[in-house]
Amino acid sequence: MLGMREEKMPELRQDIITGNWVVIAKERAMRPSDFSVQSVCATEDLQNCPFCPGNEPMTPLELYAVRPKGSPPNSSDWEVRVIPNKYPAFIESEMFSSSKYNLPKRDSRGLHEVILHSPEHCLDIATLPREKVELVLRVYRIRYYSAGLDPEVKYVHIIVNHGMESGASLEHSHSQLFGMPFVPPLVQQELAGSSWHMKSRGNCIFCDLISLEMEEKERIVLQSDSFLAIAPFASRFPFEVWILPRIHRESFADATDEELEELSSVLKEVLRRYSEGFKNPPYNYFIHSAPTDGSDNSYYHWHIELFPRLTRLGAFELGTQMMINTTTPEVAASYLRGQVLQ
Ligand SMILES: [Zn+2]
Ligand SMILES: [Zn+2]
Numbered sequence: 001m002l003g004m005r006e007e008k009m010p011e012l013r014q015d016i017i018t019g020n021w022v023v024i025a026k027e028r029a030m031r032p033s034d035f036s037v038q039s040v041c042a043t044e045d046l047q048n049c050p051f052c053p054g055n056e057p058m059t060p061l062e063l064y065a066v067r068p069k070g071s072p073p074n075s076s077d078w079e080v081r082v083i084p085n086k087y088p089a090f091i092e093s094e095m096f097s098s099s100k101y102n103l104p105k106r107d108s109r110g111l112h113e114v115i116l117h118s119p120e121h122c123l124d125i126a127t128l129p130r131e132k133v134e135l136v137l138r139v140y141r142i143r144y145y146s147a148g149l150d151p152e153v154k155y156v157h158i159i160v161n162h163g164m165e166s167g168a169s170l171e172h173s174h175s176q177l178f179g180m181p182f183v184p185p186l187v188q189q190e191l192a193g194s195s196w197h198m199k200s201r202g203n204c205i206f207c208d209l210i211s212l213e214m215e216e217k218e219r220i221v222l223q224s225d226s227f228l229a230i231a232p233f234a235s236r237f238p239f240e241v242w243i244l245p246r247i248h249r250e251s252f253a254d255a256t257d258e259e260l261e262e263l264s265s266v267l268k269e270v271l272r273r274y275s276e277g278f279k280n281p282p283y284n285y286f287i288h289s290a291p292t293d294g295s296d297n298s299y300y301h302w303h304i305e306l307f308p309r310l311t312r313l314g315a316f317e318l319g320t321q322m323m324i325n326t327t328t329p330e331v332a333a334s335y336l337r338g339q340v341l342q
């Protein structure tokens with residue numbers, strides 16, 4: 001009896017990297033069928049999509065594109081296209097800022113780019129052919145590297161919001177790159193945790209995490225020669241997945257061509273499983289990588305974090321920055337491996 005109660009009791013779990021705690025609400029034990037989400041991308045009318053080919057004049061001038069030889073910039077025969085965000089969170093030019101009450105405020109300088117995955121409006125990373133996903137990842141690396149060279153940019157953040165529910169404001173499948181003038185708080189927490197672990201244990205915390213997960217196996221979603229996808233022990237959201245390079249590298253910019261090729265399969269496969277499990281749900285992913293501020297971050301280990309958007313944040317989460325997760329990562333991993341538990 002006691003055993004059963006313990007089994008179903010909520011559990012507090014700590015992320016070993018950030019030190020943040022989450023509540024794993026085991027008693028709810030939510031399975032994929034318990035979540036109802038709206039399928040992403042149902043638009044028929046593509047006339048007004050500024051990201052569809054033919055509508056290039058509706059966007060700012062492109063920064064970079066993969067296109068056939070001889071094809072002029074901003075013409076419609078591109079494969080992957082990078083443009084400045086029309087409503088940027090960070091801008092290159094100087095802004096005036098002041099505050100009557102001396103509230104902390106600074107110029108939001110940096111970069112904000114949009115990376116269009118393909119001319120196809122609805123094809124996302126899960127549904128694009130693998131070679132096209134590889135092309136997108138190569139463009140990520142090019143833009144990441146170039147953003148990092150900007151002296152104003154201290155951190156490069158690459159993200160995907162897939163579907164309106166995930167925060168996307170335009171439906172056409174795209175990524176965004178933010179060149180930020182500071183290192184964001186979550187990355188600072190990860191850097192602090194990694195640095196402490198390196199000093200106290202002499203090892204990379206992510207490399208240690210990979211060894212531990214390879215040993216325990218139950219949170220592994222899939223693995224390839226160079227990458228491991230896991231449902232992290234202290235998952236903040238149901239079916240959260242991290243993709244970690246198995247070779248220690250601090251920065252996404254250091255990923256080799258071979259690694260990007262392999263990553264295109266792994267990333268696509270994780271998202272395909274989300275898509276099958278939840279019928280094309282909204283999702284987010286982002287890349288966490290070493291800052292580009294010139295500091296020595298050799299103890300850090302880049303990775304991708306992915307989340308299907310199945311739940312909404314409530315006042316508990318907003319007020320405490322602590323998540324309540326209703327699906328244990330062990331159940332999530334088991335499901336995502338293709339073994340649906342009873
Ligand atoms: Zn479109
Ligand atoms: Zn490492």
Ligand SMILES: [Zn+2]
Pocket residue numbers: 190288303305
């Ligand atoms: Zn991270």
